[in-house]
Amino acid sequence: VTERSEVESRDPAESAGSGGPLLTRREVIRSAALVGGTMAVAGAGVITARTAGATPDPTGEQTVRDLTVLDNVPAEVDEDVLLRMQRDLVKAMAKPVEERSWIMVIDTRKCVGCHACTLACVAENNLPPGVVYRPVVTEEFGEYPNVQLRFTPRPCMQCDEPPCVPVCPVNATWKRPDGIVAIDYDKCIGCRYCLTACPYGARTSDFGESYVAGVAEGADATEESVFGAQAPWMEQPSHEYGKAWERGDHASPEGNARKCHFCLHRLEVGQLPKCATSCIGRATYFGDANDPDSLVTELITQNNVQTLLPHKGTKPRVYYIV
Amino acid sequence: VSVVAPERPSVADEPPVASYAPWRRALWGVFAVSLVLGLVGVWLRLVEGHLPAGYGSYVPWGLWIAVYFHGVGIAAGALAVAAIGYLLGWRGFVTRQSLRIATIVVAASVAPALLSVGLDLGRMERAWRIIVAPSFTSMMAFNTWTYLALLALCAGIWWLSYRPDRGWLKPLLVLAMLLIVMVPSQSGAFFGVVDAKPYWHSALLPILLFVSAMTAGAAVLLLVRALVADTGGDAGRRESYPALRILRTVVLVGIALYFVLEFAEFSIGLWNPQAGAPELDLVLTGPYWWVFWIVHVLLGGVVPFALLLLRSPRAWVVAGGLVGVTFVSSRLNVLIPGQAVGELRGLQEAFVHPRLDYVYNATAMEYLVALFAVALGMAIVYIGLRLSSMIEQRLSNEGDER
Numbered sequence: 009v010t011e012r013s014e015v016e017s018r019d020p021a022e023s024a025g026s027g028g029p030l031l032t033r034r035e036v037i038r039s040a041a042l043v044g045g046t047m048a049v050a051g052a053g054v055i056t057a058r059t060a061g062a063t064p065d066p067t068g069e070q071t072v073r074d075l076t077v078l079d080n081v082p083a084e085v086d087e088d089v090l091l092r093m094q095r096d097l098v099k100a101m102a103k104p105v106e107e108r109s110w111i112m113v114i115d116t117r118k119c120v121g122c123h124a125c126t127l128a129c130v131a132e133n134n135l136p137p138g139v140v141y142r143p144v145v146t147e148e149f150g151e152y153p154n155v156q157l158r159f160t161p162r163p164c165m166q167c168d169e170p171p172c173v174p175v176c177p178v179n180a181t182w183k184r185p186d187g188i189v190a191i192d193y194d195k196c197i198g199c200r201y202c203l204t205a206c207p208y209g210a211r212t213s214d215f216g217e218s219y220v221a222g223v224a225e226g227a228d229a230t231e232e233s234v235f236g237a238q239a240p241w242m243e244q245p246s247h248e249y250g251k252a253w254e255r256g257d258h259a260s261p262e263g264n265a266r267k268c269h270f271c272l273h274r275l276e277v278g279q280l281p282k283c284a285t286s287c288i289g290r291a292t293y294f295g296d297a298n299d300p301d302s303l304v305t306e307l308i309t310q311n312n313v314q315t316l317l318p319h320k321g322t323k324p325r326v327y328y329i330v
Numbered sequence: 331v332s333v334v335a336p337e338r339p340s341v342a343d344e345p346p347v348a349s350y351a352p353w354r355r356a357l358w359g360v361f362a363v364s365l366v367l368g369l370v371g372v373w374l375r376l377v378e379g380h381l382p383a384g385y386g387s388y389v390p391w392g393l394w395i396a397v398y399f400h401g402v403g404i405a406a407g408a409l410a411v412a413a414i415g416y417l418l419g420w421r422g423f424v425t426r427q428s429l430r431i432a433t434i435v436v437a438a439s440v441a442p443a444l445l446s447v448g449l450d451l452g453r454m455e456r457a458w459r460i461i462v463a464p465s466f467t468s469m470m471a472f473n474t475w476t477y478l479a480l481l482a483l484c485a486g487i488w489w490l491s492y493r494p495d496r497g498w499l500k501p502l503l504v505l506a507m508l509l510i511v512m513v514p515s516q517s518g519a520f521f522g523v524v525d526a527k528p529y530w531h532s533a534l535l536p537i538l539l540f541v542s543a544m545t546a547g548a549a550v551l552l553l554v555r556a557l558v559a560d561t562g563g564d565a566g567r568r569e570s571y572p573a574l575r576i577l578r579t580v581v582l583v584g585i586a587l588y589f590v591l592e593f594a595e596f597s598i599g600l601w602n603p604q605a606g607a608p609e610l611d612l613v614l615t616g617p618y619w620w621v622f623w624i625v626h627v628l629l630g631g632v633v634p635f636a637l638l639l640l641r642s643p644r645a646w647v648v649a650g651g652l653v654g655v656t657f658v659s660s661r662l663n664v665l666i667p668g669q670a671v672g673e674l675r676g677l678q679e680a681f682v683h684p685r686l687d688y689v690y691n692a693t694a695m696e697y698l699v700a701l702f703a704v705a706l707g708m709a710i711v712y713i714g715l716r717l718s719s720m721i722e723q724r725l726s727n728e729g730d731e732r
Contacts, residue, residue, distance in 0.1 A: 030417060031504075039504035046479075046505060050472075095659045099700035127680065138387065138685030145676040162674065171526060177471035178459040197459055198452015199391035201470050207673045208527035212387035213452060215380045215685060258379065263452030319675060320525060 100296035118291035121159035128286035165324035368702025402444025407547015424571025434714030442703035514543030546586025549653035630656035630682030
């Protein structure tokens with residue numbers, strides 16, 4: 009291409025520079041049709057996306073669970089709160105999913121910052137390095153000797169107005185009827201837009217890291233079988249969302265956004281979230297807010313509770329007793 | 331509506347000019363180095379995945395996303411000037427060849443941009459889902475569709491530019507104007523809608539990114555037009571001179587406007603009596619202060635502005651190249667500081683890992699892949715111009731035979 013060819017290819021009759029009208033009547037009509045059509049299609053796309061209400065989850069009777077986990081454990085007065093919450097869980101699971109409303113209550117007055125919930129969660133979900141669902145934030149106030157520590161476990165808030173959901177470009181994350189925000193690992197493209205949208209930093213990306221990568225280099229067969237990439241515990245799949253997620257060969261959830269899901273896979277079989285059962289101070293409570301007799305309903309109605317960053321308007325489902 | 335172009339002086343009225351870019355052969359060296367190093371980066375990315383990358387979960391987007399938004403901005407800006415110039419009959423823009431050069435610049439900037447963002451995806455093999463199952467509540471899906479529409483539109487403009495006019499070329503250019511406004515503005519909206527990041531959550535951001543896109547796009551078009559003009563000898567240079575002057579003006583005004591808008595944005599944060607602005611502190615005095623003061627202000631503002639004020643087209647070309655490269659810093663200075671300040675105090679210390687850190691340093695792999703994006707863009711410009719020349723030659727020969 010040379011400017012000489014530009015000189016030769018000039019066609020003054022077709023350019024506006026010739027002194028003719030900017031656009032002929034026919035071109036004006038075509039321009040209006042193209043611009044109007046494009047804007048109409050774009051508008052329809054946005055409106056359709058914003059008004060689509062159905063979630064991909066099944067609802068109704070097929071979601072009712074007749075769980076027998078506590079059939080042989082009679083209820084007692086002043087029984088451990090874990091048993092009380094598990095009874096609440098069994099009761100809630102006997103309802104269709106759309107009639108449950110899962111919430112978590114964390115009593116910060118009891119939390120001692122032991123991080124047991126963080127690690128139990130890592131073990132439960134086979135989380136790789138750099139992925140964490142429930143860190144415990146430690147804040148220090150005052151000056152020596154008048155120092156105070158405050159511990160704030162931070163699971164996913166399962167917001168009722170989740171900012172992470174609408175930013176997903178492929179509908180890979182959504183709000184379930186029971187209030188939990190779920191991710192479809194098989195759809196997620198790993199763009200990480202949802203990570204930036206969460207004001208709580210509750211989503212982390214699985215970059216494919218491994219706790220044992222390189223550990224077995226130079227080791228003998230015995231050592232490698234215990235500590236190496238083939239260590240038996242590494243072969244255990246994660247069971248998030250009720251599916252076995254084998255690790256390796258760039259399989260999902262590697263490359264995906266990940267976050268706390270209130271241990272949905274455990275709820276389905278009558279088990280409380282791992283963070284609740286592992287809390288040494290019984291500071292984490294879980295249950296159905298739609299049940300007026302549940303422990304969590306009792307706690308949020310009888311105590312001074314707060315949510316994190318309420319000014320963000322996300323309407324979290326995790327309450328903190330302060 | 332009727333617009334009459336100003337009286338056009340003859341080509342001979344323009345002063346004869348020496349080569350616009352006597353250093354242009356050095357671009358082969360830049361291309362070769364970028365290609366070789368870039369291929370190493372792409373190979374690393376494909377073999378090692380995201381492990382050698384510096385971004386994490388608290389700063390999820392890094393250099394590649396800045397390159398992505400810079401690329402689509404250049405595309406919009408270059409096409410904007412060419413399309414407006416063609417429609418209004420600006421001197422130097424009235425030929426179809428000038429449109430073709432702009433469409434080549436669009437392809438050469440959007441393709442590397444999409445490559446950059448594709449390599450940034452955790453599951454890039456699923457990128458097609460944005461096309462077949464998009465959610466238009468997400469600005470990302472909206473953006474992707476608009477970019478692809480822009481590419482398709484440019485392909486249409488390219489094709490029509492070789493054919494007898496049947497009244498579709500200008501309507502397509504009018505439609506292009508809509509997309510040209512949408513593409514960079516949406517880039518700003520992409521960040522602006524994120525309420526979780528106060529630094530991004532500003533209505534001015536789409537306008538800032540629009541202005542930076544027009545500036546960088548005009549700058550890159552100035553560079554490419556000058557390189558093309560040089561291949562046409564004195565006649566080519568004289569013919570292109572009016573176009574370069576217009577592009578010079580656009581870049582000059584763009585630089586000035588961008589810095590005025592940026593000052594407006596910064597001043598709100600800096601003079602706010604209620605709260606500090608940690609993101610601005612990072613930009614102005616943080617570890618990467620030099621990206622703002624040296625790359626952005628000095629090399630992207632002061633130096634090119636001064637060069638453009640000179641009467642030498644050679645200086646304008648250098649300024650175009652500078653702005654085309656350094657304006658990526660305007661993207662970086664939006665992107666990184668916005669993520670580097672968390673809403674929850676103490677989160678970084680709650681679970682310690684390099685991926686859970688608010689400090690981001692681009693790694694060698696990220697720089698190498700960015701170099702590959704540059705090489706890809708240069709290759710597309712070269713191949714596009716050669717292809718364009720071949721088609722013109724063939725059409726010319728066919729015309730002679732008839």
